[in-house]
Amino acid sequence: MQRLRLASLGIFLALFSVDTALAGSLASIIPFDDLVPHGHPVHVSVRLITSGLPLVRRPISGERIGFYYQGRSLGQALTGGDGLAVLKFTPTEPGLHVIEARLIENPRYEAKPAQLQIACSNVSDPILLVGLASVKARPHPSSTPFEETTRSEALPNAAGILVKLAKQYLIVYLTDDESSIPDEKVWLAREKFPPSPLLAWPISGGSANSKERMMDQLRELRKSGWENISGGITRSKDLAEGLVNMKIGAIVLVEEGDETEWPVSAQKATNWNGIPSILKRKKTNPKSVEERG
Numbered sequence: 001m002q003r004l005r006l007a008s009l010g011i012f013l014a015l016f017s018v019d020t021a022l023a024g025s026l027a028s029i030i031p032f033d034d035l036v037p038h039g040h041p042v043h044v045s046v047r048l049i050t051s052g053l054p055l056v057r058r059p060i061s062g063e064r065i066g067f068y069y070q071g072r073s074l075g076q077a078l079t080g081g082d083g084l085a086v087l088k089f090t091p092t093e094p095g096l097h098v099i100e101a102r103l104i105e106n107p108r109y110e111a112k113p114a115q116l117q118i119a120c121s122n123v124s125d126p127i128l129l130v131g132l133a134s135v136k137a138r139p140h141p142s143s144t145p146f147e148e149t150t151r152s153e154a155l156p157n158a159a160g161i162l163v164k165l166a167k168q169y170l171i172v173y174l175t176d177d178e179s180s181i182p183d184e185k186v187w188l189a190r191e192k193f194p195p196s197p198l199l200a201w202p203i204s205g206g207s208a209n210s211k212e213r214m215m216d217q218l219r220e221l222r223k224s225g226w227e228n229i230s231g232g233i234t235r236s237k238d239l240a241e242g243l244v245n246m247k248i249g250a251i252v253l254v255e256e257g258d259e260t261e262w263p264v265s266a267q268k269a270t271n272w273n274g275i276p277s278i279l280k281r282k283k284t285n286p287k288s289v290e291e292r293g
Contacts, residue, residue: 028050031181032181037122038171041089047178051178058083059235063108064078064103069100106226125170129172131174131233131236136152152187156271157272161273176200202238214239230248234251251266253272254268
């Protein structure tokens with residue numbers, strides 16, 4: 001019996017070692033979308049990290065990343081100690097510019113290409129911030145305890161309404177988990193949401209430090225010239241408070257029986273059907289939110 005146990009343990013360790021070796025050669029490219037005023041350059045960036053469970057992921061340095069736009073190479077950049085590879089890019093016209101990042105072939109790591117989106121627009125164009133949690137139904141439990149992510153469905157009419165709003169606003173999606181960006185991009189495309197930049201902000205940390213970092217992101221957005229932030233749609237109290245503090249209209253998506261103490265001036269909606277009318281009222285009376293705050 002003891003020999004059988006030792007043999008079983010040996011087989012397990014051997015399989016674990018093989019799996020670890022294979023997993024060690026796999027990597028992921030996290031693309032960072034961005035906004036850039038028309039006529040200005042932007043530093044496009046990606047982060048190269050090891051694949052695997054979130055707790056064991058780490059940045060990978062010293063690897064070459066190639067950037068490609070419309071079938072031609074923009075150049076290559078080397079990943080630093082934080083896994084970041086950065087390259088300067090200047091869009092020639094307004095619109096959504098898609099850049100593909102590829103890990104240059106080498107014997108150490110393999111990674112799927114990743115696409116990052118650069119929205120080039122006039123700084124006077126209105127921006128609508130959309131927290132990803134506000135477009136998703138509550139996630140279903142994972143089917144196995146080893147799944148890294150839970151399965152989510154889009155809230156009814158959220159995608160269709162945002163497609164229409166994208167004709168009036170520059171939509172900017174927000175997530176608080178940088179490592180989830182590749183999966184979230186796939187999800188947004190599958191659920192037919194309008195293509196727009198997805199930024200990683202600390203929108204739901206709950207701590208004073210995370211709230212201040214989130215406020216810094218809002219300030220940085222304005223400092224970059226984007227003064228016309230029309231509003232934000234969220235389920236995050238931190239983001240709602242940050243928007244109100246910056247005199248930006250906050251729309252919070254609430255469920256029946258919600259007892260959260262939202263900011264007084266935040267507008268509430270129980271579903272996506274009511275959001276366009278709230279935004280329309282804000283356009284008609286743009287000072288209403290600030291006066292009530």
